[in-house]
Amino acid sequence: MPLLNEEAPALPMDAQGILELAARSMFQLFSSVSQGMFLVDRSGRIVWVNEGYQRFLPALGFSSVDQFVGRTVEEVIPNTQMRRVLETGQPVLIDLLTNKAGTFVVSRIPLRDDAERVIGAIGIVLFDHPETTLQPLIGKFALLQRDLDDARRELASQRSRSLAVSGDGQRRAKYTFASFVGSSPAASEVKRQARRAAQSSSPVLLLGETGTGKELLAHAIHAASSRASGPFVSVNIAAVPDTLLEAEFFGVAPGAYTGADRKGRDGKFKLADGGTLFLDEIGDMPQSLQAKLLRALQEGEIEPLGSNKLVPFNVRVVAATSRDLGALVREGRFREDLFYRLHVLPVRVPPLRERRSDIPALVEVLGEDLALRNGTAPPELQADAMALLAGQPWRGNIRELRNVLEQAAMRSDSQSIDAYQLENILREAGVEPAAPVPHAVSEPRALGDECYLRPLAEQVAELEQRAIAAALKAHGGNKQATARQLGISRATLYGRLENPE
Numbered sequence: 001m002p003l004l005n006e007e008a009p010a011l012p013m014d015a016q017g018i019l020e021l022a023a024r025s026m027f028q029l030f031s032s033v034s035q036g037m038f039l040v041d042r043s044g045r046i047v048w049v050n051e052g053y054q055r056f057l058p059a060l061g062f063s064s065v066d067q068f069v070g071r072t073v074e075e076v077i078p079n080t081q082m083r084r085v086l087e088t089g090q091p092v093l094i095d096l097l098t099n100k101a102g103t104f105v106v107s108r109i110p111l112r113d114d115a116e117r118v119i120g121a122i123g124i125v126l127f128d129h130p131e132t133t134l135q136p137l138i139g140k141f142a143l144l145q146r147d148l149d150d151a152r153r154e155l156a157s158q159r160s161r162s163l164a165v166s167g168d169g170q171r172r173a174k175y176t177f178a179s180f181v182g183s184s185p186a187a188s189e190v191k192r193q194a195r196r197a198a199q200s201s202s203p204v205l206l207l208g209e210t211g212t213g214k215e216l217l218a219h220a221i222h223a224a225s226s227r228a229s230g231p232f233v234s235v236n237i238a239a240v241p242d243t244l245l246e247a248e249f250f251g252v253a254p255g256a257y258t259g260a261d262r263k264g265r266d267g268k269f270k271l272a273d274g275g276t277l278f279l280d281e282i283g284d285m286p287q288s289l290q291a292k293l294l295r296a297l298q299e300g301e302i303e304p305l306g307s308n309k310l311v312p313f314n315v316r317v318v319a320a321t322s323r324d325l326g327a328l329v330r331e332g333r334f335r336e337d338l339f340y341r342l343h344v345l346p347v348r349v350p351p352l353r354e355r356r357s358d359i360p361a362l363v364e365v366l367g368e369d370l371a372l373r374n375g376t377a378p379p380e381l382q383a384d385a386m387a388l389l390a391g392q393p394w395r396g397n398i399r400e401l402r403n404v405l406e407q408a409a410m411r412s413d414s415q416s417i418d419a420y421q422l423e424n425i426l427r428e429a430g431v432e433p434a435a436p437v438p439h440a441v442s443e444p445r446a447l448g449d450e451c452y453l454r455p456l457a458e459q460v461a462e463l464e465q466r467a468i469a470a471a472l473k474a475h476g477g478n479k480q481a482t483a484r485q486l487g488i489s490r491a492t493l494y495g496r497l498e499n500p501e
Contacts, residue, residue, distance in 0.1 A: 025464055027122075028486070032470040035104070036125040039111075042118060044072045044083055053125065059101035073123075082121055085110050089118045094126075104128050173232040173276075175219040181365050182358035186350040190217070197345045198224035203297070205282075205342050206320035208349030211399030214320040215280060217349060222276040227316055230275030235268050238281035245289050246305055250296070253307035269302050269313045277315045282342065283323035283334065294338045317342070352394040352401065359390050359401070366402050370409055379409040384419035387436035392426070404429075468496055 031037050036053030040046055046069050049057075054065060060076060062068045073082045078099040085092060085108045092108040105127040111120040177191050197204045198221045206214040215234070222232045240248050251267030268277055279285075285293065296302050297317065301310045319342050328334035352359070363386065367378035381389070394400055407425045408417045423433045468486065475481040483493040 025467060029467045029470070030122075030124055032467050032474065032485075034124050034126060035128050038123045039120060040073050040082060040086070040123070041120045042086065044074070044086055046071055046073060046076060047120070056101045056125075060099070077123075080123075082108055082123060085121050086118060102128055173219040173223040173228070175216045176223045177220045179216055180213055180220060181361050182355055183361070184355040184357045186355040187358055190347060190349055193347045194221055195224060197221055197347060199226075200345060201226075201316055202344040203316070203342050204318045204345045204347060205325075206318065206347050206349055207325075208320075208322065209351050209395075209397055210322045211397035212349040212351055213398055214322075214349050215278070217347070218276075218278045218280075218318045218320060221318055222278075222316075225276070225316070227275050231272055232276050232278065233268050233272035234278035234280060236280045238284040242286045242288075245286065246292065249289070249293065250302045251304040251311075253304045253309075264304070267302065267304065269296065269315055270311065272315045273313045275315070277317050279317060279319040281321060281323075282319040283321035283325055283328055285334075287333065287335070290335045290338050294335060294341060297338075297341055352397040353392075356390045360386060362398060362401060363389065363405065366398075366405050367409070370402075370406055374409075376409070377415050379405065379412070379417050380415045382416060382418045384436065385417050385422050388419040388422050388433060391434040391436045392431070393434060395431075464496070468493070 031050045031052070034052060036050065036056060038046055038049040038053050049065060049068060057063070057065070057068055060068075060078075062076070068076055073080050077097075079097060081092060081095065081097075084090075089110050089112075091110060092106075095106050095108070097104045097106045104125050107122075107124040107126055109122045109124070110118050111122065113119050177195065180187065180191055182188075194204075194217050204218075204221060206217055208214055218234070219232060222228060235248060237245065247265070247267065249267050249269060251270055252265045254264040296313075300314070301312045303310055325334055325339055325343070329336050329339050352362075363381060364378075370376075371378040389401070389404075396403070404422060404425055408421055411425075412421060419436070426433045468482070471482045471485050472479070475485070479493055483489060486493070488496075
């Protein structure tokens with residue numbers, strides 16, 4: 001099936017003629033670059049196979065093309081769905097086909113005459129060995145599927161998780177991995193690591209700057225773990241006075257000291273029994289309490305303040321810090337043995353400046369949350385405003401981004417927010433706005449979008465060049481064999497190579 005033939009009469013250069021040329025070019029392109037292709041007629045009989053498909057014939061039980069051509073497609077290709085395409089006239093653009101020749105990604109496209117009647121179909125083998133060829137795509141799909149499952153679980157339990165304490169009096173996780181907004185490589189990687197950590201019972205240490213979402217990930221790890229039905233208890237060590245931390249952790253025995261509750265009070269370890277204890281800002285823990293925490297983690301038991309009885313507990317610890325624990329250990333301000341006890345499954349949470357492409361999605365989610373809280377419409381950022389946000393260093397990360405958006409929404413007389421308004425807010429906060437990054441947040445164009453911006457003749461010429469390049473590659477650069485396959489003379493081929501336009 002020739003691509004071009006200088007002896008053939010020239011096609012009229014009207015729209016129909018160019019479309020016919022484009023159709024022939026596309027057919028030749030698919031035949032050249034696919035792993036194999038064949039044609040069937042209206043009755044489902046094989047009428048043609050290309051060279052690529054012929055390599056599958058021995059595995060299908062045929063020693064020659066003549067044995068294959070002329071038979072019905074069901075006879076020669078086990079498990080094929082081509083008959084359904086012929087009967088319905090509906091294409092199957094992507095499908096998996098498995099038979100004794102292997103597993104393939106295939107397309108099946110019906111062919112129609114001028115009266116729109118189905119007169120046959122094309123079968124195309126897009127990929128063989130899809131388990132290796134399509135592994136990146138399969139991996140990305142699996143990741144998206146997990147995010148979708150997380151979102152469904154979150155929506156199903158949104159009401160129960162909106163409160164820190166559930167109806168049965170037990171503390172629950174408020175977030176899942178779907179709450180960690182972002183699909184950038186950095187965001188995807190941290191979610192992958194956190195999901196793996198959720199399947200373990202070992203301590204997790206979340207490392208990252210303030211405002212990056214460490215507490216949210218702690219909730220998500222608990223929600224995805226085998227302890228999800230148990231309590232999730234958190235304590236911000238930096239927010240509790242040193243003198244009260246021991247009682248906060250281990251509890252107080254009845255009448256332990258003057259003013260103490262006569263019934264006593266359970267500590268966080270006891271409250272978290274059977275679930276997860278989140279120790280936020282672990283780097284701020286006073287040294288006097290570090291030894292007691294280490295002993296509790298090692299022995300699995302605590303001694304309430306004012307008591308001489310040991311109380312066992314079953315808790316999975318997730319700790320977080322924005323400080324450099326390694327430096328604190330070297331400075332003697334954090335116990336080395338406690339560091340290694342906690343640093344079993346470290347997960348680094350990336351700063352916002354390493355995931356700039358997530359900013360539009362974050363802006364949308366944060367804006368909707370602000371609107372729900374304030375009973376207003378969500379803010380709409382103009383393109384220059386979004387580009388400005390993408391260029392900022394965000395020392396406070398997502399927490400700072402939320403603050404800037406909230407200020408902008410409260411100060412603006414309209415929903416629309418421009419870069420000038422954001423620059424003023426940043427300067428008032430003592431931050432000199434960085435240069436915008438217009439391309440950092442632009443949406444990628446869909447494959448083929450550029451085709452609608454160029455003349456059809458250019459598109460046909462490009463298809464022609466792709467077909468020539470594919471044929472040259474298939475024949476190891478042999479121009480004579482390439483010209484023969486394309487159905488053109490060597491002179492024409494040389495002309496196309498020298499003058500691709």
